[in-house]
Amino acid sequence: RKEVEQDPGPFNVPEGATVAFNCTYSNSASQSFFWYRQDCRKEPKLLMSVYSSGNEDGRFTAQLNRASQYISLLIRDSKLSDSATYLCGWYNNNDMRFGAGTRLTVKP
């Protein structure tokens, strides 16, 4: 099992749609989790950190389920500008791992 596995994608959705990504992790000792977005040929930028049972930031909601070892990202009312690759990952004792990313394209 990969250390971090993400939905294979790509996701192609219309503007205004709600889309959800899942991410599973194998290291049960992982301490904190995060979602980054990465635009084509650009660096990753932090979208949300997920430290406990989940958190919300505007149209974005991240959930953590430690028992099942997965985190999710929900995007409501998708915008064209949400088109990007979304990377999930975890941190544990100075070790950080990312998934391969899920590509999202929001279409008019």
Place this chain on the structure above:
Amino acid sequence: ETGVTQSPTHLIKTRGQQVTLRCSSQSGHNTVSWYQQALGQGPQFIFQYYREEENGRGNFPPRFSGLQFPNYSSELNVNALELDDSALYLCASSLLAGGQDTQYFGPGTRLTVL
């Protein structure tokens, strides 16, 4: 912009050569992490430097080495380059060691090994 800068932007090397990549951290940040991102993959953690000491390492061979300077800028050195080393190399700076603090990525150095 994050304030993290990397140089050079692009680099072409041949197998067996050595390369040095540079990163300047965001002002006030004392921690720098390096990542390798192959095409279509997520960033793979190479190592982290905190106050000039290596503070964690991923699954990379010893030919990947680094330095951090008193001003917290950092270098990544790769010896005996292999074709599979072709990738985007990202550095990220943060205020706290480990990774619990937000990491701000630089624009990356794209390395091609021929």
